[in-house]
Amino acid sequence: ETGVTQSPTHLIKTRGQQVTLRCSSQSGHNTVSWYQQALGQGPQFIFQYYREEENGRGNFPPRFSGLQFPNYSSELNVNALELDDSALYLCASSLSQGGYGYTFGSGTRLTVV
Amino acid sequence: GENVEQHPSTLSVQEGDSAVIKCTYSDSASNYFPWYKQELGKGPQLIIDIRSNVGEKKDQRIAVTLNKTAKHFSLHITETQPEDSAVYFCAWGGNTGTASKLTFGTGTRLQVTL
Numbered sequence: 066e067t068g069v070t071q072s073p074t075h076l077i078k079t080r081g082q083q084v085t086l087r088c089s090s091q092s093g094h095n096t097v098s099w100y101q102q103a104l105g106q107g108p109q110f111i112f113q114y115y116r117e118e119e120n121g122r123g124n125f126p127p128r129f130s131g132l133q134f135p136n137y138s139s140e141l142n143v144n145a146l147e148l149d150d151s152a153l154y155l156c157a158s159s160l161s162q163g164g165y166g167y168t169f170g171s172g173t174r175l176t177v178v
Numbered sequence: 179g180e181n182v183e184q185h186p187s188t189l190s191v192q193e194g195d196s197a198v199i200k201c202t203y204s205d206s207a208s209n210y211f212p213w214y215k216q217e218l219g220k221g222p223q224l225i226i227d228i229r230s231n232v233g234e235k236k237d238q239r240i241a242v243t244l245n246k247t248a249k250h251f252s253l254h255i256t257e258t259q260p261e262d263s264a265v266y267f268c269a270w271g272g273n274t275g276t277a278s279k280l281t282f283g284t285g286t287r288l289q290v291t292l
Contacts, residue, residue: 098279107182109282169214169222171221
């Protein structure tokens with residue numbers, strides 16, 4: 066059984082650029098959620114995808130968008146990067162939409178300069 | 179609001195002692211309370227969780243207690259070991275419509291010293 070894998074592990078971008086982060090869900094998991102974790106803070110919910118549809122969204126602007134593919138993998142896209150977007154971006158997969166039994170990946174560390 | 183207050187922010191114990199971390203949540207609709215351990219450079223790892231119809235759950239050296247009336251839940255680690263050193267996050271979840279999210283606490287850095 067493979068876990069959740071995220072790529073890339075680290076990324077440096079310039080303010081104003083766009084970035085795409087990728088996530089492969091754990092085998093058999095059909096729901097993917099994305100979280101942003103600022104340094105020294107707990108993860109903050111960005112959005113969730115189920116059956117290729119956005120299925121819930123946290124307090125993040127529209128420049129944060131995502132996709133889920135038929136194999137349940139997912140992408141997080143961030144446009145017009147700001148310095149405050151620097152954070153660890155975590156992907157979590159689960160068997161259901163209820164938040165139960167999340168398996169997190171190791172995250173992508175994004176630095177915006 | 180959707181806040182989770184977590185205390186203490188840092189905790190240092192000697193190996194073999196117990197550690198207790200407490201969280202207070204605000205939304206009475208919450209029905210799921212997991213605890214996560216996050217080591218440096220890794221994502222959070224689920225260590226134990228409890229549903230709202232249960233007051234206490236234990237798994238070897240780890241236990242979680244839930245007081246729904248007071249909106250408190252706590253993590254108890256007994257016989258601590260150096261490998262327990264990490265940041266611990268409480269969280270709560272509750273189905274809101276078709277999707278559910280977890281709201282996380284601010285974290286507790288646990289240091290187990292020899």
